[in-house]
Amino acid sequence: MKLQSKNFLFGGAETKEVVDKGVVRQILGYDDSIMMVKVWFDRGAVGYRHAHEHSQVTYVESGVFEFTVGDESKRLETGDSVYIAPNISHGATCQEAGVLLDVFSPAREDFLAAEQKT
């Protein structure tokens, strides 16, 4: 493995990074093939539409989000989730403040590079 996180990650101790207006990110466990990322959204904050080659699954831990995948949009609440195939355009708008868990395969090396810069 080129990339590998610690085995145990404590939420209160791991780095948090402001990545956009009202959006805070914490990188959790990862290796070359997988990465989990926790993202806090203020109400009204936006995950702008974008696409990437990584497969993604996102779980709504709390809050309410309008999620768009390709040309379809749905309202997602706590316990709902979304699968995003590689290179499919997607985005989300936070309607009630909350937390998403994003997982990617392979790892988002761009996130690690950004964290090292801060």
Place this chain on the structure above:
Amino acid sequence: MKLQSKNFLFGGAETKEVVDKGVVRQILGYDDSIMMVKVWFDRGAVGYRHAHEHSQVTYVESGVFEFTVGDESKRLETGDSVYIAPNISHGATCQEAGVLLDVFSPAREDFLAAEQKT
């Protein structure tokens, strides 16, 4: 892709499966390279020590768990997480009822096969 879930998965609508005493599993989004699984544990329920070739990251959504990875054990609570490298023996005991989010790379095809049988 050989495997691919729906894009949108609503927690109240997806199948739940009793997989062990006090352990209930719900398969969330997946494709060949990634799979997210939600697991409810009653207090005292055990995820027995085992190993698999998949990389795994597990997030504690709620509850308290004693987690062992290799020869190291830690108490994990809400917001904590654990990374488990391929083929490393791991297990967990639930100390206060709660929910884990397990993610794997590649997908756990064995879980899909088990779900189709029920």
